[in-house]
Amino acid sequence: MRKYFYLQLKRLIKILPPLLIACLVISLALGVFLGGMIENDKNDAKNQKFKIAVVGSTEDSYLNMGVKALETLDSTRFAVEIEQTDEVTARKNLESGKLAAYVVIPKGFAEAAYRGDIMKIKYYTTDSAVGVVSIFKDEVTKTISDILVDSQKGVYGFGDALQENTSISNIGDRMTALSLEYVSLILKRSEIYTVSVLGVSSGLSTAGYFLCGILTLFILLLGIVATGVFIKKDNSLCRVISAKGGNALWQVASEYLAYFLLIFLIVSLVLTVILGFTDLSDVIPDISWLVLADIPLLLIKLIPAVALITALQFLLFEISSSLVSGVLLQFLTAVALGYISGCFYPIYFFPESVQKFSQLLPSGIARVHISNCISNAFDNKLVLAGAVYFAVIMLITVIVRRYRIVGKE
Protein backbone atom coordinates (compact mmCIF):
# COMPACT_ATOMS: atom_id res chain seq x y z
CA MET A 1 0.00 0.00 0.00
CA ARG A 2 2.98 2.30 -0.44
CA LYS A 3 1.33 3.20 -3.71
CA TYR A 4 -1.55 4.79 -1.82
CA PHE A 5 0.84 7.11 0.02
CA TYR A 6 2.58 8.12 -3.22
CA LEU A 7 -0.77 8.82 -4.85
CA GLN A 8 -1.77 10.99 -1.88
CA LEU A 9 1.44 12.98 -2.36
CA LYS A 10 0.82 13.24 -6.08
CA ARG A 11 -2.67 14.45 -5.40
CA LEU A 12 -1.39 17.18 -3.07
CA ILE A 13 1.27 18.27 -5.52
CA LYS A 14 -1.44 18.75 -8.14
CA ILE A 15 -3.33 21.14 -5.91
CA LEU A 16 -0.25 22.82 -4.43
CA PRO A 17 -0.46 26.08 -6.43
CA PRO A 18 -3.92 27.08 -5.20
CA LEU A 19 -2.99 25.91 -1.71
CA LEU A 20 0.10 28.12 -1.73
CA ILE A 21 -1.94 31.11 -2.86
CA ALA A 22 -4.37 30.56 0.00
CA CYS A 23 -1.44 30.22 2.40
CA LEU A 24 0.08 33.41 1.08
CA VAL A 25 -3.15 35.27 1.85
CA ILE A 26 -3.20 33.89 5.39
CA SER A 27 0.51 34.69 5.84
CA LEU A 28 0.02 38.28 4.73
CA ALA A 29 -2.99 38.78 6.96
CA LEU A 30 -1.20 37.34 9.97
CA GLY A 31 1.95 39.27 9.12
CA VAL A 32 0.01 42.52 9.23
CA PHE A 33 -1.61 41.39 12.47
CA LEU A 34 1.79 40.56 14.00
CA GLY A 35 3.20 43.89 12.91
CA GLY A 36 0.26 45.66 14.45
CA MET A 37 0.63 43.79 17.73
CA ILE A 38 4.34 44.59 17.98
CA GLU A 39 3.78 48.22 17.05
CA ASN A 40 0.97 48.46 19.58
CA ASP A 41 3.20 47.02 22.24
CA LYS A 42 5.96 49.51 21.41
CA ASN A 43 3.52 52.38 21.57
CA ASP A 44 2.31 51.18 24.93
CA ALA A 45 5.91 51.20 26.06
CA LYS A 46 6.38 54.72 24.69
CA ASN A 47 3.22 55.94 26.31
CA GLN A 48 4.45 54.68 29.64
CA LYS A 49 7.34 57.11 29.46
CA PHE A 50 6.23 60.18 31.26
CA LYS A 51 7.01 63.22 29.24
CA ILE A 52 8.08 66.18 31.25
CA ALA A 53 9.16 69.51 29.86
CA VAL A 54 11.83 71.67 31.36
CA VAL A 55 11.14 75.33 30.93
CA GLY A 56 13.37 78.17 31.69
CA SER A 57 16.98 79.08 31.55
CA THR A 58 19.36 76.19 31.25
CA GLU A 59 22.17 78.31 29.94
CA ASP A 60 24.30 77.43 32.85
CA SER A 61 26.52 74.55 31.84
CA TYR A 62 25.89 72.52 34.95
CA LEU A 63 22.18 72.89 34.78
CA ASN A 64 22.19 72.10 31.13
CA MET A 65 24.39 69.11 31.80
CA GLY A 66 21.97 67.91 34.47
CA VAL A 67 19.04 68.09 32.14
CA LYS A 68 20.97 66.46 29.31
CA ALA A 69 22.07 63.68 31.66
CA LEU A 70 18.48 62.92 32.49
CA GLU A 71 17.62 62.84 28.82
CA THR A 72 20.42 60.55 27.72
CA LEU A 73 21.38 58.37 30.67
CA ASP A 74 17.96 56.93 31.22
CA SER A 75 18.10 53.34 30.09
CA THR A 76 15.07 51.99 31.83
CA ARG A 77 11.80 51.29 30.25
CA PHE A 78 9.50 53.22 32.50
CA ALA A 79 11.49 56.34 32.17
CA VAL A 80 10.96 60.00 32.08
CA GLU A 81 11.29 61.62 28.75
CA ILE A 82 12.49 65.15 29.07
CA GLU A 83 12.22 67.88 26.55
CA GLN A 84 13.19 71.50 26.77
CA THR A 85 10.76 74.06 25.61
CA ASP A 86 9.23 77.43 26.41
CA GLU A 87 6.43 77.83 28.93
CA VAL A 88 3.68 78.61 26.44
CA THR A 89 4.36 75.47 24.45
CA ALA A 90 4.73 73.43 27.62
CA ARG A 91 1.41 74.63 28.98
CA LYS A 92 -0.31 73.94 25.68
CA ASN A 93 1.15 70.43 25.56
CA LEU A 94 0.19 69.78 29.17
CA GLU A 95 -3.38 70.79 28.49
CA SER A 96 -3.54 68.61 25.39
CA GLY A 97 -2.15 65.64 27.29
CA LYS A 98 1.13 65.45 25.46
CA LEU A 99 3.01 66.18 28.67
CA ALA A 100 2.59 64.70 32.11
CA ALA A 101 4.00 67.85 33.67
CA TYR A 102 6.50 70.60 33.15
CA VAL A 103 8.96 72.17 35.49
CA VAL A 104 9.96 75.79 35.37
CA ILE A 105 13.46 76.64 36.35
CA PRO A 106 13.36 80.21 37.46
CA LYS A 107 15.73 82.77 36.07
CA GLY A 108 18.85 83.05 38.13
CA PHE A 109 18.53 79.55 39.53
CA ALA A 110 22.15 78.67 38.70
CA GLU A 111 23.51 81.91 40.14
CA ALA A 112 21.51 81.43 43.30
CA ALA A 113 22.80 77.90 43.59
CA TYR A 114 26.40 79.14 43.26
CA ARG A 115 25.75 81.45 46.19
CA GLY A 116 24.28 78.51 48.11
CA ASP A 117 20.74 79.76 47.84
CA ILE A 118 18.10 77.50 46.41
CA MET A 119 15.32 78.90 44.35
CA LYS A 120 12.17 76.79 44.08
CA ILE A 121 11.59 74.96 40.85
CA LYS A 122 7.94 74.97 40.02
CA TYR A 123 6.30 72.06 38.44
CA TYR A 124 2.95 72.08 36.78
CA THR A 125 0.76 69.04 36.19
CA THR A 126 -2.81 68.38 35.19
CA ASP A 127 -5.62 68.40 37.66
CA SER A 128 -6.60 64.86 36.86
CA ALA A 129 -8.22 62.28 39.07
CA VAL A 130 -6.05 61.09 41.86
CA GLY A 131 -4.97 57.65 40.87
CA VAL A 132 -1.80 55.61 41.02
CA VAL A 133 -0.63 57.01 37.69
CA SER A 134 -1.19 60.60 38.74
CA ILE A 135 0.58 60.04 42.00
CA PHE A 136 3.40 58.34 40.14
CA LYS A 137 3.64 61.24 37.75
CA ASP A 138 3.77 63.59 40.65
CA GLU A 139 6.42 61.51 42.33
CA VAL A 140 8.55 61.34 39.23
CA THR A 141 8.23 65.03 38.59
CA LYS A 142 9.02 65.77 42.17
CA THR A 143 12.01 63.50 41.97
CA ILE A 144 13.23 65.30 38.88
CA SER A 145 13.02 68.56 40.76
CA ASP A 146 14.83 67.10 43.70
CA ILE A 147 17.46 65.48 41.52
CA LEU A 148 18.06 68.69 39.65
CA VAL A 149 18.36 70.68 42.81
CA ASP A 150 20.38 68.17 44.80
CA SER A 151 22.66 67.21 41.99
CA GLN A 152 23.41 70.77 41.19
CA LYS A 153 24.15 71.53 44.85
CA GLY A 154 26.51 68.61 45.02
CA VAL A 155 28.18 69.32 41.75
CA TYR A 156 28.65 73.00 42.40
CA GLY A 157 29.84 72.49 45.92
CA PHE A 158 32.30 69.79 45.04
CA GLY A 159 33.59 71.67 42.05
CA ASP A 160 34.12 74.76 44.15
CA ALA A 161 35.89 72.77 46.83
CA LEU A 162 38.24 71.23 44.33
CA GLN A 163 39.09 74.54 42.77
CA GLU A 164 39.80 76.16 46.09
CA ASN A 165 41.73 73.35 47.63
CA THR A 166 43.53 71.51 44.88
CA SER A 167 45.61 72.15 41.87
CA ILE A 168 43.97 69.51 39.76
CA SER A 169 43.80 70.44 36.12
CA ASN A 170 40.75 70.05 33.91
CA ILE A 171 38.45 70.26 36.86
CA GLY A 172 35.60 71.25 34.58
CA ASP A 173 35.85 68.12 32.45
CA ARG A 174 36.31 65.91 35.48
CA MET A 175 33.32 67.49 37.19
CA THR A 176 31.21 66.87 34.14
CA ALA A 177 32.17 63.22 34.12
CA LEU A 178 31.53 62.93 37.85
CA SER A 179 28.18 64.60 37.59
CA LEU A 180 27.08 62.34 34.79
CA GLU A 181 28.07 59.37 36.88
CA TYR A 182 26.26 60.81 39.86
CA VAL A 183 23.04 61.42 38.00
CA SER A 184 23.26 57.98 36.48
CA LEU A 185 23.64 56.41 39.89
CA ILE A 186 20.69 58.39 41.23
CA LEU A 187 18.48 57.25 38.43
CA LYS A 188 19.53 53.66 38.89
CA ARG A 189 18.84 53.80 42.58
CA SER A 190 15.55 55.47 42.21
CA GLU A 191 12.99 54.11 44.60
CA ILE A 192 10.18 55.54 42.63
CA TYR A 193 9.92 52.63 40.32
CA THR A 194 11.40 49.32 39.64
CA VAL A 195 11.73 47.95 36.17
CA SER A 196 11.08 44.44 35.26
CA VAL A 197 10.84 42.90 31.83
CA LEU A 198 7.41 41.38 31.22
CA GLY A 199 7.42 37.69 32.03
CA VAL A 200 6.71 36.24 28.62
CA SER A 201 7.26 32.54 28.04
CA SER A 202 10.64 30.95 27.50
CA GLY A 203 12.41 34.20 28.22
CA LEU A 204 11.23 35.78 25.00
CA SER A 205 10.62 39.44 24.50
CA THR A 206 7.04 40.50 23.86
CA ALA A 207 7.72 40.70 20.12
CA GLY A 208 9.27 37.24 20.18
CA TYR A 209 6.29 35.89 22.06
CA PHE A 210 3.90 37.38 19.51
CA LEU A 211 5.94 35.84 16.70
CA CYS A 212 5.57 32.38 18.23
CA GLY A 213 1.87 32.92 18.91
CA ILE A 214 1.18 34.04 15.37
CA LEU A 215 3.20 31.16 13.94
CA THR A 216 1.10 28.74 15.99
CA LEU A 217 -2.05 30.42 14.76
CA PHE A 218 -0.78 30.27 11.18
CA ILE A 219 -0.30 26.51 11.40
CA LEU A 220 -3.76 26.15 12.99
CA LEU A 221 -5.37 28.11 10.17
CA LEU A 222 -3.64 26.08 7.46
CA GLY A 223 -6.18 23.34 8.13
CA ILE A 224 -8.76 25.45 6.34
CA VAL A 225 -6.92 25.49 3.02
CA ALA A 226 -6.66 21.70 2.88
CA THR A 227 -10.25 20.96 3.95
CA GLY A 228 -11.57 20.55 0.42
CA VAL A 229 -8.97 17.89 -0.28
CA PHE A 230 -9.28 15.80 2.85
CA ILE A 231 -12.98 15.87 3.61
CA LYS A 232 -14.50 12.55 2.65
CA LYS A 233 -17.91 12.75 1.09
CA ASP A 234 -17.73 9.17 -0.15
CA ASN A 235 -16.41 6.26 1.89
CA SER A 236 -16.34 3.78 -0.99
CA LEU A 237 -12.62 4.12 -1.71
CA CYS A 238 -11.86 3.48 1.97
CA ARG A 239 -13.94 0.31 1.75
CA VAL A 240 -12.25 -0.95 -1.40
CA ILE A 241 -8.79 -0.33 0.07
CA SER A 242 -9.87 -2.08 3.24
CA ALA A 243 -11.11 -5.04 1.19
CA LYS A 244 -7.68 -5.27 -0.41
CA GLY A 245 -5.89 -5.35 2.92
CA GLY A 246 -5.33 -1.65 3.60
CA ASN A 247 -6.89 -1.33 7.03
CA ALA A 248 -7.98 1.89 8.73
CA LEU A 249 -4.62 2.41 10.43
CA TRP A 250 -2.73 2.12 7.17
CA GLN A 251 -5.10 4.43 5.33
CA VAL A 252 -4.92 7.10 8.03
CA ALA A 253 -1.14 6.82 8.24
CA SER A 254 -0.71 7.24 4.47
CA GLU A 255 -3.07 10.18 4.19
CA TYR A 256 -1.85 11.88 7.36
CA LEU A 257 1.80 11.59 6.38
CA ALA A 258 1.08 13.22 3.02
CA TYR A 259 -0.85 16.01 4.78
CA PHE A 260 1.88 16.53 7.36
CA LEU A 261 4.54 16.80 4.64
CA LEU A 262 2.43 19.39 2.83
CA ILE A 263 1.95 21.57 5.91
CA PHE A 264 5.58 21.17 6.95
CA LEU A 265 6.67 22.27 3.48
CA ILE A 266 4.48 25.37 3.66
CA VAL A 267 5.68 26.26 7.16
CA SER A 268 9.28 25.73 6.08
CA LEU A 269 8.85 28.01 3.06
CA VAL A 270 7.26 30.77 5.10
CA LEU A 271 9.78 30.59 7.94
CA THR A 272 12.75 30.47 5.57
CA VAL A 273 11.54 33.62 3.86
CA ILE A 274 10.76 35.45 7.12
CA LEU A 275 13.77 34.38 9.13
CA GLY A 276 16.33 33.88 6.39
CA PHE A 277 15.71 36.67 3.95
CA THR A 278 14.29 39.52 6.00
CA ASP A 279 16.00 41.35 8.84
CA LEU A 280 13.53 41.53 11.67
CA SER A 281 16.08 41.27 14.46
CA ASP A 282 15.62 44.96 15.30
CA VAL A 283 11.93 44.43 15.85
CA ILE A 284 12.17 40.88 17.22
CA PRO A 285 15.53 40.63 19.02
CA ASP A 286 14.93 36.98 19.92
CA ILE A 287 15.67 35.90 16.36
CA SER A 288 18.91 37.85 16.12
CA TRP A 289 20.87 34.60 16.67
CA LEU A 290 19.32 33.03 13.58
CA VAL A 291 21.18 32.97 10.31
CA LEU A 292 20.18 31.13 7.15
CA ALA A 293 22.31 28.14 8.10
CA ASP A 294 20.42 27.71 11.39
CA ILE A 295 17.02 27.45 9.77
CA PRO A 296 17.08 23.74 8.73
CA LEU A 297 17.83 22.69 12.32
CA LEU A 298 15.13 25.02 13.62
CA LEU A 299 12.65 23.48 11.22
CA ILE A 300 13.54 19.99 12.38
CA LYS A 301 13.00 21.08 15.98
CA LEU A 302 9.58 22.42 15.02
CA ILE A 303 8.42 19.02 13.75
CA PRO A 304 6.73 17.97 17.04
CA ALA A 305 4.62 21.15 17.09
CA VAL A 306 3.64 20.83 13.43
CA ALA A 307 2.88 17.13 13.86
CA LEU A 308 0.63 17.77 16.86
CA ILE A 309 -1.39 20.51 15.20
CA THR A 310 -1.73 18.62 11.91
CA ALA A 311 -2.88 15.50 13.76
CA LEU A 312 -5.66 17.53 15.35
CA GLN A 313 -6.59 19.03 11.98
CA PHE A 314 -6.66 15.56 10.41
CA LEU A 315 -9.02 14.34 13.10
CA LEU A 316 -11.31 17.27 12.32
CA PHE A 317 -11.23 16.33 8.61
CA GLU A 318 -12.21 12.82 9.55
CA ILE A 319 -15.23 13.81 11.61
CA SER A 320 -16.50 16.38 9.10
CA SER A 321 -18.99 15.26 6.51
CA SER A 322 -19.18 18.26 4.18
CA LEU A 323 -16.95 21.05 2.93
CA VAL A 324 -18.86 23.83 4.69
CA SER A 325 -18.93 22.10 8.06
CA GLY A 326 -15.30 21.12 7.61
CA VAL A 327 -14.12 24.67 6.92
CA LEU A 328 -16.19 26.08 9.78
CA LEU A 329 -14.90 23.46 12.17
CA GLN A 330 -11.28 24.12 11.21
CA PHE A 331 -11.68 27.88 11.47
CA LEU A 332 -13.55 27.95 14.76
CA THR A 333 -11.21 25.42 16.32
CA ALA A 334 -8.18 27.40 15.16
CA VAL A 335 -9.50 30.66 16.55
CA ALA A 336 -10.74 29.19 19.82
CA LEU A 337 -7.61 27.18 20.51
CA GLY A 338 -5.43 30.07 19.37
CA TYR A 339 -7.14 32.43 21.77
CA ILE A 340 -7.02 30.16 24.80
CA SER A 341 -3.44 29.13 24.06
CA GLY A 342 -2.21 32.71 24.10
CA CYS A 343 -1.70 33.31 20.40
CA PHE A 344 -3.62 36.59 20.41
CA TYR A 345 -2.59 37.92 23.81
CA PRO A 346 0.27 36.94 26.10
CA ILE A 347 -0.91 34.02 28.18
CA TYR A 348 -0.17 35.79 31.46
CA PHE A 349 -3.05 38.16 30.70
CA PHE A 350 -5.40 35.30 31.47
CA PRO A 351 -6.34 34.00 34.92
CA GLU A 352 -4.18 31.28 36.38
CA SER A 353 -6.81 28.60 35.74
CA VAL A 354 -6.94 29.45 32.03
CA GLN A 355 -3.14 29.46 31.84
CA LYS A 356 -3.04 25.96 33.32
CA PHE A 357 -5.80 24.76 31.02
CA SER A 358 -3.96 26.18 28.04
CA GLN A 359 -0.94 24.03 28.87
CA LEU A 360 -3.14 20.96 28.50
CA LEU A 361 -4.30 21.81 24.99
CA PRO A 362 -2.42 20.59 21.90
CA SER A 363 -2.21 24.18 20.67
CA GLY A 364 -0.85 25.33 24.03
CA ILE A 365 1.81 22.64 23.98
CA ALA A 366 2.67 23.53 20.38
CA ARG A 367 2.98 27.24 21.14
CA VAL A 368 5.28 26.66 24.09
CA HIS A 369 7.37 24.24 22.05
CA ILE A 370 7.70 26.80 19.24
CA SER A 371 8.70 29.43 21.82
CA ASN A 372 11.32 27.04 23.18
CA CYS A 373 12.68 26.47 19.70
CA ILE A 374 12.96 30.21 18.97
CA SER A 375 14.63 30.90 22.30
CA ASN A 376 16.93 27.90 21.75
CA ALA A 377 15.61 26.03 24.76
CA PHE A 378 14.28 22.48 24.59
CA ASP A 379 11.93 20.76 26.99
CA ASN A 380 11.96 16.96 26.67
CA LYS A 381 8.95 16.56 28.94
CA LEU A 382 6.94 18.86 26.74
CA VAL A 383 7.90 16.91 23.63
CA LEU A 384 6.90 13.69 25.38
CA ALA A 385 3.55 15.17 26.37
CA GLY A 386 3.06 16.23 22.78
CA ALA A 387 3.91 12.73 21.57
CA VAL A 388 1.32 11.19 23.90
CA TYR A 389 -1.26 13.67 22.70
CA PHE A 390 -0.36 12.88 19.10
CA ALA A 391 -0.79 9.15 19.68
CA VAL A 392 -4.20 9.63 21.32
CA ILE A 393 -5.43 11.90 18.52
CA MET A 394 -4.30 9.48 15.83
CA LEU A 395 -5.91 6.57 17.65
CA ILE A 396 -9.23 8.42 17.70
CA THR A 397 -8.81 9.21 14.01
CA VAL A 398 -8.24 5.55 13.18
CA ILE A 399 -11.34 4.59 15.16
CA VAL A 400 -13.41 7.16 13.26
CA ARG A 401 -12.02 5.87 9.96
CA ARG A 402 -12.86 2.32 10.95
CA TYR A 403 -16.40 3.44 11.65
CA ARG A 404 -16.57 5.08 8.22
CA ILE A 405 -15.42 1.87 6.57
CA VAL A 406 -17.80 -0.52 8.26
CA GLY A 407 -20.63 1.87 9.04
CA LYS A 408 -23.71 2.36 6.91
CA GLU A 409 -23.85 5.18 4.33
Next chain:
Amino acid sequence: MKLEINHIKKSFGKKQVLRDISLTAEKGECIGILGANGSGKSTLLTILAGVQKAGGGEFLLNGENLFKNSSLRSKTVGYVPQGTPLIDELTAYDNLLLWYSKKELKAELENGILKLLGINEFIKVPVRKMSGGMKKRLSIGCAVAKKPPVLLLDEPTAALDIACRQDIAEYLKGYKAAGGILFLTTHDPLELELCDRLFIIKEGLLTPFEFDGNLQKLVESL
Protein backbone atom coordinates in the same frame (compact mmCIF):
# COMPACT_ATOMS: atom_id res chain seq x y z
CA MET B 1 -14.63 -23.45 -9.71
CA LYS B 2 -17.25 -23.52 -6.98
CA LEU B 3 -18.28 -20.83 -4.57
CA GLU B 4 -20.17 -21.54 -1.35
CA ILE B 5 -21.69 -19.18 1.13
CA ASN B 6 -22.75 -21.03 4.26
CA HIS B 7 -24.86 -19.68 7.12
CA ILE B 8 -23.56 -16.16 7.18
CA LYS B 9 -24.88 -14.03 10.03
CA LYS B 10 -24.45 -10.39 10.92
CA SER B 11 -25.86 -8.19 13.66
CA PHE B 12 -25.53 -4.49 14.39
CA GLY B 13 -26.12 -4.25 18.09
CA LYS B 14 -29.42 -5.93 18.81
CA LYS B 15 -30.58 -5.77 15.22
CA GLN B 16 -29.87 -8.94 13.29
CA VAL B 17 -29.45 -7.86 9.67
CA LEU B 18 -28.42 -11.21 8.21
CA ARG B 19 -29.76 -14.30 9.93
CA ASP B 20 -28.77 -17.26 7.83
CA ILE B 21 -27.45 -16.58 4.35
CA SER B 22 -26.48 -19.58 2.26
CA LEU B 23 -26.06 -20.11 -1.45
CA THR B 24 -23.71 -21.63 -3.99
CA ALA B 25 -22.47 -20.43 -7.38
CA GLU B 26 -20.64 -22.04 -10.22
CA LYS B 27 -18.19 -20.74 -12.76
CA GLY B 28 -19.83 -18.42 -15.31
CA GLU B 29 -22.86 -17.69 -13.13
CA CYS B 30 -24.35 -14.35 -12.23
CA ILE B 31 -26.23 -14.20 -8.93
CA GLY B 32 -28.62 -11.29 -8.44
CA ILE B 33 -29.55 -10.19 -4.94
CA LEU B 34 -32.64 -8.10 -4.49
CA GLY B 35 -34.18 -6.54 -1.47
CA ALA B 36 -35.78 -3.42 -0.08
CA ASN B 37 -33.60 -0.56 1.12
CA GLY B 38 -31.93 -1.52 4.38
CA SER B 39 -32.54 -5.22 3.92
CA GLY B 40 -28.84 -6.09 4.11
CA LYS B 41 -27.79 -6.47 0.45
CA SER B 42 -24.84 -4.13 0.70
CA THR B 43 -23.91 -5.56 4.10
CA LEU B 44 -23.70 -9.02 2.56
CA LEU B 45 -21.43 -7.80 -0.21
CA THR B 46 -19.14 -5.92 2.20
CA ILE B 47 -18.82 -9.07 4.28
CA LEU B 48 -17.94 -11.16 1.23
CA ALA B 49 -15.47 -8.46 0.12
CA GLY B 50 -13.79 -8.48 3.53
CA VAL B 51 -14.66 -4.90 4.46
CA GLN B 52 -16.37 -6.09 7.61
CA LYS B 53 -16.50 -9.33 9.52
CA ALA B 54 -19.39 -11.73 9.56
CA GLY B 55 -20.99 -12.74 12.83
CA GLY B 56 -20.68 -16.34 11.72
CA GLY B 57 -20.57 -18.57 8.67
CA GLU B 58 -18.19 -19.47 5.86
CA PHE B 59 -17.24 -18.14 2.47
CA LEU B 60 -15.62 -20.95 0.50
CA LEU B 61 -13.95 -20.81 -2.88
CA ASN B 62 -13.00 -24.26 -4.10
CA GLY B 63 -13.13 -25.40 -0.48
CA GLU B 64 -10.83 -22.63 0.83
CA ASN B 65 -12.42 -20.43 3.50
CA LEU B 66 -11.82 -16.89 2.35
CA PHE B 67 -12.85 -15.47 5.75
CA LYS B 68 -9.73 -17.07 7.18
CA ASN B 69 -7.43 -16.28 4.28
CA SER B 70 -7.50 -12.56 3.64
CA SER B 71 -4.55 -12.71 1.26
CA LEU B 72 -6.34 -15.20 -1.02
CA ARG B 73 -9.56 -13.30 -0.70
CA SER B 74 -8.01 -9.99 -1.80
CA LYS B 75 -6.61 -11.75 -4.91
CA THR B 76 -9.73 -13.68 -5.83
CA VAL B 77 -12.54 -11.28 -5.00
CA GLY B 78 -13.03 -7.95 -6.74
CA TYR B 79 -15.39 -5.41 -5.23
CA VAL B 80 -17.22 -2.47 -6.82
CA PRO B 81 -19.13 -0.59 -4.13
CA GLN B 82 -21.79 2.03 -4.53
CA GLY B 83 -20.34 5.49 -4.90
CA THR B 84 -17.04 6.41 -6.52
CA PRO B 85 -14.04 4.57 -5.11
CA LEU B 86 -11.62 6.88 -6.91
CA ILE B 87 -9.32 9.80 -6.08
CA ASP B 88 -10.97 12.86 -7.63
CA GLU B 89 -7.86 14.97 -8.18
CA LEU B 90 -6.02 12.27 -10.12
CA THR B 91 -6.45 10.96 -13.64
CA ALA B 92 -7.79 7.55 -14.59
CA TYR B 93 -4.21 6.44 -15.19
CA ASP B 94 -3.10 7.42 -11.67
CA ASN B 95 -6.13 5.78 -10.08
CA LEU B 96 -5.42 2.55 -11.93
CA LEU B 97 -1.80 2.66 -10.72
CA LEU B 98 -3.13 1.95 -7.24
CA TRP B 99 -4.17 -1.53 -8.42
CA TYR B 100 -1.96 -2.32 -11.44
CA SER B 101 1.73 -2.23 -11.99
CA LYS B 102 2.82 -0.01 -14.88
CA LYS B 103 3.57 -3.02 -17.04
CA GLU B 104 0.19 -4.66 -16.36
CA LEU B 105 -1.56 -1.35 -16.92
CA LYS B 106 0.04 -0.87 -20.29
CA ALA B 107 -0.88 -4.39 -21.38
CA GLU B 108 -4.52 -4.11 -20.24
CA LEU B 109 -4.94 -0.71 -21.89
CA GLU B 110 -3.57 -1.94 -25.16
CA ASN B 111 -5.40 -5.20 -25.42
CA GLY B 112 -7.07 -6.24 -22.21
CA ILE B 113 -9.88 -5.62 -19.81
CA LEU B 114 -9.33 -1.89 -19.70
CA LYS B 115 -9.59 -1.61 -23.46
CA LEU B 116 -12.78 -3.63 -23.33
CA LEU B 117 -14.15 -1.17 -20.80
CA GLY B 118 -13.14 1.70 -23.05
CA ILE B 119 -10.96 3.27 -20.37
CA ASN B 120 -8.14 4.07 -22.78
CA GLU B 121 -10.44 6.72 -24.28
CA PHE B 122 -10.30 8.82 -21.12
CA ILE B 123 -7.11 7.58 -19.50
CA LYS B 124 -5.68 11.07 -18.97
CA VAL B 125 -8.89 12.68 -17.76
CA PRO B 126 -9.06 13.67 -14.06
CA VAL B 127 -11.83 11.84 -12.23
CA ARG B 128 -13.58 15.06 -11.25
CA LYS B 129 -14.12 15.80 -14.93
CA MET B 130 -15.54 12.36 -15.80
CA SER B 131 -19.15 11.46 -16.39
CA GLY B 132 -20.93 8.94 -14.18
CA GLY B 133 -20.52 6.21 -16.77
CA MET B 134 -16.79 6.82 -17.08
CA LYS B 135 -16.38 6.69 -13.33
CA LYS B 136 -18.27 3.43 -13.06
CA ARG B 137 -16.25 1.84 -15.86
CA LEU B 138 -13.07 3.02 -14.20
CA SER B 139 -14.27 1.60 -10.84
CA ILE B 140 -14.87 -1.77 -12.50
CA GLY B 141 -11.48 -1.51 -14.19
CA CYS B 142 -9.87 -1.00 -10.78
CA ALA B 143 -11.78 -3.91 -9.24
CA VAL B 144 -10.77 -6.41 -11.94
CA ALA B 145 -7.04 -5.79 -11.62
CA LYS B 146 -5.32 -9.14 -10.97
CA LYS B 147 -8.29 -10.73 -12.80
CA PRO B 148 -10.27 -11.98 -9.79
CA PRO B 149 -12.56 -14.93 -10.50
CA VAL B 150 -15.30 -13.46 -8.27
CA LEU B 151 -16.69 -9.98 -8.77
CA LEU B 152 -19.04 -8.29 -6.31
CA LEU B 153 -20.98 -5.29 -7.60
CA ASP B 154 -23.27 -3.15 -5.49
CA GLU B 155 -25.88 -1.55 -7.78
CA PRO B 156 -23.36 -1.10 -10.59
CA THR B 157 -25.58 0.89 -12.94
CA ALA B 158 -27.38 3.10 -10.41
CA ALA B 159 -27.70 6.72 -11.63
CA LEU B 160 -26.38 5.88 -15.09
CA ASP B 161 -28.10 6.52 -18.37
CA ILE B 162 -29.40 3.69 -20.54
CA ALA B 163 -26.44 3.72 -22.92
CA CYS B 164 -23.98 3.40 -20.04
CA ARG B 165 -26.02 0.64 -18.46
CA GLN B 166 -25.99 -1.19 -21.74
CA ASP B 167 -22.18 -0.87 -21.99
CA ILE B 168 -21.62 -2.14 -18.50
CA ALA B 169 -24.09 -4.97 -18.94
CA GLU B 170 -22.22 -6.01 -22.07
CA TYR B 171 -18.93 -6.02 -20.23
CA LEU B 172 -20.36 -8.10 -17.40
CA LYS B 173 -21.71 -10.61 -19.88
CA GLY B 174 -18.22 -10.93 -21.26
CA TYR B 175 -16.84 -11.39 -17.76
CA LYS B 176 -19.35 -14.14 -17.10
CA ALA B 177 -18.61 -15.79 -20.40
CA ALA B 178 -14.94 -15.86 -19.51
CA GLY B 179 -15.76 -17.98 -16.46
CA GLY B 180 -16.08 -15.40 -13.72
CA ILE B 181 -18.70 -15.49 -10.95
CA LEU B 182 -20.73 -12.34 -10.51
CA PHE B 183 -22.65 -11.23 -7.45
CA LEU B 184 -24.64 -8.11 -7.93
CA THR B 185 -27.23 -6.24 -5.96
CA THR B 186 -29.66 -4.47 -8.16
CA HIS B 187 -32.98 -2.78 -8.69
CA ASP B 188 -32.49 -2.47 -12.42
CA PRO B 189 -34.50 -4.64 -14.83
CA LEU B 190 -31.57 -4.63 -17.32
CA GLU B 191 -29.34 -6.16 -14.70
CA LEU B 192 -31.99 -8.64 -13.72
CA GLU B 193 -31.82 -10.02 -17.25
CA LEU B 194 -28.12 -10.56 -16.78
CA CYS B 195 -28.63 -12.73 -13.73
CA ASP B 196 -28.85 -16.50 -13.95
CA ARG B 197 -30.36 -16.78 -10.51
CA LEU B 198 -32.09 -14.30 -8.31
CA PHE B 199 -32.47 -14.16 -4.57
CA ILE B 200 -34.41 -11.84 -2.34
CA ILE B 201 -33.13 -10.80 1.08
CA LYS B 202 -36.00 -10.24 3.44
CA GLU B 203 -35.86 -10.16 7.23
CA GLY B 204 -32.29 -11.42 7.15
CA LEU B 205 -33.03 -14.52 5.11
CA LEU B 206 -32.26 -15.33 1.47
CA THR B 207 -35.05 -16.70 -0.68
CA PRO B 208 -34.78 -17.77 -4.35
CA PHE B 209 -36.89 -15.79 -6.74
CA GLU B 210 -38.03 -16.52 -10.25
CA PHE B 211 -38.33 -13.35 -12.31
CA ASP B 212 -40.67 -13.63 -15.25
CA GLY B 213 -40.60 -9.98 -16.18
CA ASN B 214 -43.46 -9.07 -13.86
CA LEU B 215 -42.18 -6.10 -11.92
CA GLN B 216 -45.31 -5.83 -9.84
CA LYS B 217 -44.80 -9.36 -8.56
CA LEU B 218 -41.18 -8.47 -7.82
CA VAL B 219 -42.15 -5.38 -5.84
CA GLU B 220 -44.67 -7.33 -3.82
CA SER B 221 -42.07 -9.97 -3.01
CA LEU B 222 -39.74 -7.33 -1.57
